[in-house]
Amino acid sequence: MRFKIPKVVIKRLPIYLRTLLDLERRRVEMVSSQELGELTGVSSAQIRKDLAYFGDFGKPGVGYDVGYLLTNLRNILGLNKEIPVVLVGAGHLGTAFAHYNRIPRQGIKIGAIFDTDPQKVGRRVAGLKIRDMGELEETVGRLRARIAIIAVPAPAVQEVTKRLVEAGVRGVLNFAPVSLKVPENVHVHNLDTTLELQSLAFYVEQDTLRSSGAEPRG
Amino acid sequence: MRFKIPKVVIKRLPIYLRTLLDLERRRVEMVSSQELGELTGVSSAQIRKDLAYFGDFGKPGVGYDVGYLLTNLRNILGLNKEIPVVLVGAGHLGTAFAHYNRIPRQGIKIGAIFDTDPQKVGRRVAGLKIRDMGELEETVGRLRARIAIIAVPAPAVQEVTKRLVEAGVRGVLNFAPVSLKVPENVHVHNLDTTLELQSLAFYVEQDTLRSSGAEPRG
């Protein structure tokens, strides 16, 4: 990249991608930043600015070609080829994830599933055989997996992450409520239901207080 | 609240809460903003500023009393009492969520689980009987549930949300990859694995290009 792209911009690109896929499915050929803004909830100015970090994809007076912008977004995000990921943990959450991603989306394909439980090892989930954790390093290397989804109990997450990183993983999607320590060349995205629920509780509580006429902290 | 609290601040409060719970478990009685910062990855100045939105909880020269700050954070987030939530969808993801929250954490307690599938209705998940969607409104009302977790297929999410909101729900945790339309007094938090994976792909791809010496877009 010629200069640093803000993280908020990268977070929005998949939203644009999803919306454009929907437009493509509906045979829409051109879209303006205004229209895309209404569909995504992002301002038109912001969309134009976000896209301009990566190139000039639009035509003044016309808008953006849906197919052309889709191709470019896929290239930017690195989704223009198959991306093998490994899933660690075949509990309820891991199983849910495996089923949801049974069919690869935008190149992202689960290449292997691991678990420690001997009862589970060898069984199949979403068409994939559950492997023993002992095969982790070898499999990650063979698949050249750079991304891992971690759906193991919180106490095991740090150790699993360490092994994955040593095996070559550079991006981790973590579902456990822990702050992972990783080298700075490794990227962690957390999906923490507890944090989201607790912050949701704040807003719901606020609204309840307000509507009941109570006056917090004077 | 006397003035508007930034959303980023509210998102950090549960992180402080979690870390303080850990300190309490380890019998630590006092903590400085500096120490809390090292444990959470948030700067000490930011922690002091965040907390100061809600009151003066610390003592100059000493720091924060762990128990006292915990109590206050619980009060701020509205977690000082039981918070009934309903879970819609008893598929893999809903089941994972139910098992993880079998024991209430910080007051948040699953009060009911719903599904449309007649095969599932009546069966038990994490000690709770799965109810038919027909009971949704009545049950939400009876439990006075203000928060719902939605773990149903994407095409059903908007309709389910509409019914929940009409029944009194004001906060929604949505796992499906859709932009929910809700009245402005309803809060939606999205946990979207697809978006997180795709943005992760960007960073991993970048690093791969950089380390291989390739030069993107000149």
Added chain:
DNA sequence: TAGATTGTTAATCGATTAACAATC
């Protein structure tokens, strides 16, 4: 051409960091 919409610059808004007087 006339109308529409881009890419980009300048203005605004908001959040983080630095610094320090107050105070335990």
Added chain:
DNA sequence: TAGATTGTTAATCGATTAACAATC
């Protein structure tokens, strides 16, 4: 008291919005 750390103000940094010349 001397040392430490808070709460808060001012300075900095970053992201969003507004506006418009360029151009299809």
